[in-house]
Amino acid sequence: MLRYRKYPVLIVSLIIAFFPWVAAHVPAIDHYPDIMIFAGIYAIITIGLSLLMGYTGQISLGHAAFYGIGAYASAIFTSRYGWNPWLSMLLGTVLTSLIAIVVGGPALKLKGHYLAMATLAFGIIVFIIFNEEAGFTGGPDGMTGIPGLSIFGFKLNAERYYYLVWGIALLVFLFTTNIIQSSAGRALRAIHSSEAAAMAMGVNVPGCKIVVFAYSAGLASLAGSLYAHYMNFLNPSTFDIFFGIKLLIMISLGGIHYIWGAVIGAVIVTFLSYEWLHYFEELEILVYGLILLMITVFLPQGLAGIPEMIKNRFKAAP
Amino acid sequence: MxxxxxxxxxxxxxxxxxxxxxxxxxxxxxxxxxxxxxxxxxxxxxxxxxxxxxxxxxxxxxxxxxxxxxxxxxxxxxxxxxxxISRTFQTVEIFRNMTVLENVMLGFHGRMGSSFTASGLKAPWAVKKENLIKEKAEGILKFIGLSRKSNHAADSLPLGEQKILEVARALACExxxxxxxxxxxxxxxxxxxxxxxxxxxxxxxxxxxxxxxxxxxxxxxxxxxxxxxxxxxxxxxxxxxxxxxxxxxxxxxxxxx
Incomplete structure (x- = not known):
């Protein structure tokens, strides 16, 4: 049975809360909080994706597109129409969820590789639109002049942005964990295990799949908006297929069946791509390939699965 | 009549x-x-x-x-x-990624499952329903004779008990x-x-x-x-x-x- 673990969540939250203060005192890592902002943004996506892929068993390679739609919605609503950034963020999230419902309706009838292909195709189409609809998106040159966020007139600088992003990530984490530990989450796991049996037990399988798909897409969109308002600049290449694959690496590395694995994976991969893999330059992609391969072969449950693995090893030994 | x-x-x-x-x-x-x-x-x-x-x-x-x-x-x-109308399957279709108790609890989903939002917010009525579901599921396991295995992984049961578990789950649909x-x-x-x-x-x-x-x-x-x-x-x-x-x-x- 899944139990609600309050203390680990509290401890991790405290570590994250004090991390900028610690990092500020260690010159070698004083820019880490900056990277952590991106990690937090990605964690918001991977938490939703973990619910969709790890718990419900529905593969999506198209979440880079939802992330991009959120980012561009925020950018376009604010810089072209002058709307309030928070309103734009909310509208972007609602819009993206609606798109997910429209796309997910037919796509989620597919299973396994076919669903992966369909979502991949969706990602490619959206990526082309970002590049070609230059009138709205600025095309390959990107968009500039996206306003930052402020609360009650307080402009959110990098330090405050850190707390905004991780605060949202914490709320998303709690909401998603609550779902998993309730009857709704049980229904999702049932779908993963046997759709026929889930249906026979009164679970509205297509409905549940679409709701989870829309929820995870909405989270990706929210993350995209946070990215746009933080960077103040957008470029389509941020939302290409490779980013979709990177999200996949994040959740597989962290552990696809664990929500907190999604957070760990997001943090590690963010640090890899922003900091630790710089030497590899163009070969970076090979390293990711290697990581994905190693995880699949040696750690199918991901990093979050290690404690369980050790426990089972001890149980197996007489 | x-x-x-x-x-x-x-x-x-x-x-x-x-x-x-x-x-x-x-x-x-x-x-x-x-x-x-x-x-x-x-x-x-x-x-x-x-x-x-x-x-x-x-x-x-x-x-x-x-x-x-x-x-x-x-x-x-x-x-x-x-x-x-509830059913079981010829090929055993228990939920292998859940415990015995959770399998039966899932059976109550149709009648008394909570919505996505209510679950996510841990709404008081959702928590109350969840507790009631658990209580009822334990009752069914008792009736069917699988109480002592309620926290076992469902796929660890021998085939005979898996089939019985499927009946229990079907009963949970009331x-x-x-x-x-x-x-x-x-x-x-x-x-x-x-x-x-x-x-x-x-x-x-x-x-x-x-x-x-x-x-x-x-x-x-x-x-x-x-x-x-x-x-x-x-x-x-x-x-x-x-x-x-x-x-x-x-x-x-x-x-x-």
Whole structure:
């Protein structure tokens, strides 16, 4: 049975809360909080994706597109129409969820590789639109002049942005964990295990799949908006297929069946791509390939699965 | 006609065609409320197809299924489950990624599951329902005799108990009619004996039982009424004694050449 673990969540939250203060005192890592902002943004996506892929068993390679739609919605609503950034963020999230419902309706009838292909195709189409609809998106040159966020007139600088992003990530984490530990989450796991049996037990399988798909897409969109308002600049290449694959690496590395694995994976991969893999330059992609391969072969449950693995090893030994 | 004697399920003019294959052809019959009705027949007779039509997994080419005098042929499987028809599967379909208790708790989803939002926000009514579900699920495990394994992983159970667990889960839907698809398949003699008494106990609870079964000992032992199918058509219906000596049944099973 899944139990609600309050203390680990509290401890991790405290570590994250004090991390900028610690990092500020260690010159070698004083820019880490900056990277952590991106990690937090990605964690918001991977938490939703973990619910969709790890718990419900529905593969999506198209979440880079939802992330991009959120980012561009925020950018376009604010810089072209002058709307309030928070309103734009909310509208972007609602819009993206609606798109997910429209796309997910037919796509989620597919299973396994076919669903992966369909979502991949969706990602490619959206990526082309970002590049070609230059009138709205600025095309390959990107968009500039996206306003930052402020609360009650307080402009959110990098330090405050850190707390905004991780605060949202914490709320998303709690909401998603609550779902998993309730009857709704049980229904999702049932779908993963046997759709026929889930249906026979009164679970509205297509409905549940679409709701989870829309929820995870909405989270990706929210993350995209946070990215746009933080960077103040957008470029389509941020939302290409490779980013979709990177999200996949994040959740597989962290552990696809664990929500907190999604957070760990997001943090590690963010640090890899922003900091630790710089030497590899163009070969970076090979390293990711290697990581994905190693995880699949040696750690199918991901990093979050290690404690369980050790426990089972001890149980197996007489 | 008292409430004990009326019919709960009425199959009328049912035709199920898959391309050129006629899987079911008008096997008209009714199931009496509170009875144990068995469907038997050689392999490929259309038994499981009939189950799939009744539970909404297949939409029949023609004809009607009436449940409590209301047509249900246009309903989806989860809707049929929610109005009171629950089922098990020929190939065991327990949720392997859950514990025994969680499997049974899932059975309550249709009637008392909480919404996505209420679950996510841990709304007080959702928590209350969750506790009630747990309590009821434990009650069912007690009834079925799996209490001591409630926290075991479902796929760690031996096949016999997995089949019983599937029955428990189907009971959690609080059905008026429970459809068991070959519940005794793969069970040894002791296990099928346990199963027989379990099915009788389910009947005692006032739940109508419809079962597809190959194990004739189980069928003859517990059934009130037996329907015999062959090539999608009804060839006989009646109490066990009558069916045992029915010439067309013997012919269907043993062949006449």
């Amino acid at each position: 008292g409430p004990e004697k009326d019919c709960i399920l009425d199959i009328r003019d049912l035709v199920m065609r898959f391309g050129g294959l006629m899987a079911l052809y008008r096997p008209d019959f009714v199931v009496m409320r509170g009875s144990i009705t068995a469907i038997i027949g050689p392999n490929g007779a259309g038994k499981t197809t009939l189950f799939n039509v009744i539970t909404g997994f297949l939409i029949p080419t023609e004809g009607l299924v009436l449940f409590n005098d209301k047509p249900i042929t246009c309903l989806k499987p989860h809707q049929i489950s929610r109005i009171g 059905p008026a009619l429970i459809c068991l698809d070959e519940p005794a398949a793969g069970l040894n003699e002791t296990e099928s004996h346990v199963l027989s008494s379990l099915i009788r106990a389910i009947k005692e609870k006032g739940i109508t039982v419809l079962l597809v079964e190959h194990d004739m000992k189980v069928v003859m032992d517990i059934s009130d009424d037996i329907l015999v199918l062959n090539h999608g058509q009804k060839i006989a219906q009646g109490p066990p004694d009558e069916i045992k000596s029915h010439p067309r049944v013997i012919e269907a099973y043993l062949g006449d050449e």
